[in-house]
Amino acid sequence: MLDIIQSIHDHNADRDLERVAIKYAHLRKDAFSFLRGTCHLFYERLPRERVFRDAPLAWICGDLHLENFGSYKGDNRLVYFDLNDFDEALLAPCTLDIVRFITSLMVGVHEQAGDATQTLGQTLGQYFLDAYAAALAGGKARWIERDTAMGMVRELLDGLRHRRRADFLDTRTEKRRKIRHIRLDGRKALPSTEEQRVQIGTFMAHFAEAQPNPDFFKVLDIARRIAGIGSLGLDRYIILVEGKGSPDGNYLLDLKQSIASSLVGDLAPKQPVWHHEAERIVDIQRHAQAIPMAFLNAVTLGKNAYVLRSLQPSEDRVSVSFKHRITPELEQLVQDMGALVAWGHLRSSGRLGAATVDDFIAFGEKKKWQQKLMAQAEGCCEQVLEDWATFSQAYDNGAFSVSG
DSSP, rough: OOOHHHHHHHHTOOOOOOHHHHHHHHHHHOOOHHHHHHHHHHHHHSSHHHHHHHSSSEESSSSSSSSGGGEETTTSSSSSEEEEOTOOOOEETTTHHHHHHHHHHHHHHHOOOOOGGGGHHHHHHHHHHHHHHHHHTTOOOOBBBBBTHHHHHHHHHGGGOOHHHHHHEEEEEEEEETTTEEEEOOOSSEOOOHHHHHHHHHHHHHHTTTTSSSSOOOOOOOEEEEOOOOTTOOOOEEEOOOSSSSSOOOEEEEEEOOOOOTTOOSSOOOOOOOHHHHHHHHHHHHHSSSSSSSSSSEETTTEEEEEEEEEOOOBBBOOOOOOOOOOHHHHHHHHHHHHHHHHHHHHHHTTOOOOOOOHHHHHHHOOHHHHHHHHHHHHHHHHHHHHHHHHHHHHTTTTTOOOO
């Protein structure tokens, strides 16, 4: 029998204790946060059913849930809405993405609306599944940008038109004599040590030397970053650089340590040989997204691999509220997400072991696997709620107290 308390402790061993404590507090908040922050546990718990083993292989997100969709600026300077987190991405059966997302819908509905609206989660899950299957059967990868968006996604992308870099910088930094410094608020950033500042500063200086405009990457400040849930405690920094000029042309960069996917094991086939984990993440993200995120780099620092990217004013998520009923806007959003996942799978089809487009079309047209997958998601939702209750009791009893 799986000891989930020990599993969570083991998974978070050797991480930054201060941020691990923040992570555990997030996990205690609600079952949806627990699902987000325990991807490894989700796959340890997942039954090894044929609906997972026999599905076409795809380059999957691996950690698909409601919060892993958002807006970003592509390298063509246009803003898109798409999947935006590929830390757990791997070559694996496509149904793994689907069952995790539908589970997240059901858990999210339970948190906001309670048991009385269980059918709400099932209905939304079916909307997502239908949209995913239809997009697969269509056989053509599309995308969502401002001109093609509808409903809540269109409102989000329209609202980004008015965001200025200076305003974004003001939310993360503070000015002292017209010089910006990262705001160390304990919510988004924590102080870095002198050793970390020297290490990151030296790395950035070498990185800048290989860039067309080295002065852009002149480091002004460095802090440890607090973001996400699952990755909390890993090495992660927010870096303030000169950019296009101080103070309002400065840029913020995110440097995030990359580790192996939670999917490595019997759920995933043999993978291509990557030089390091950051290369895996960046390569799959570039395959799956319609347009790659601007300024996305796989780098190494000492013995560890990191993803380096810019933090953009255009990054945001749709705020989802279930309110005990399904609105046309919510239905549209879930269908958009289902289509986006299918388009990502189609876009990266045939690459390094992934199924072909024809395979995905045939799979999308079948019905039997869809019914089985919905039943599996319902079981996963019940398991997540049970595991969160176990974790919560252990947390309240002090089993997850963190001390240096």
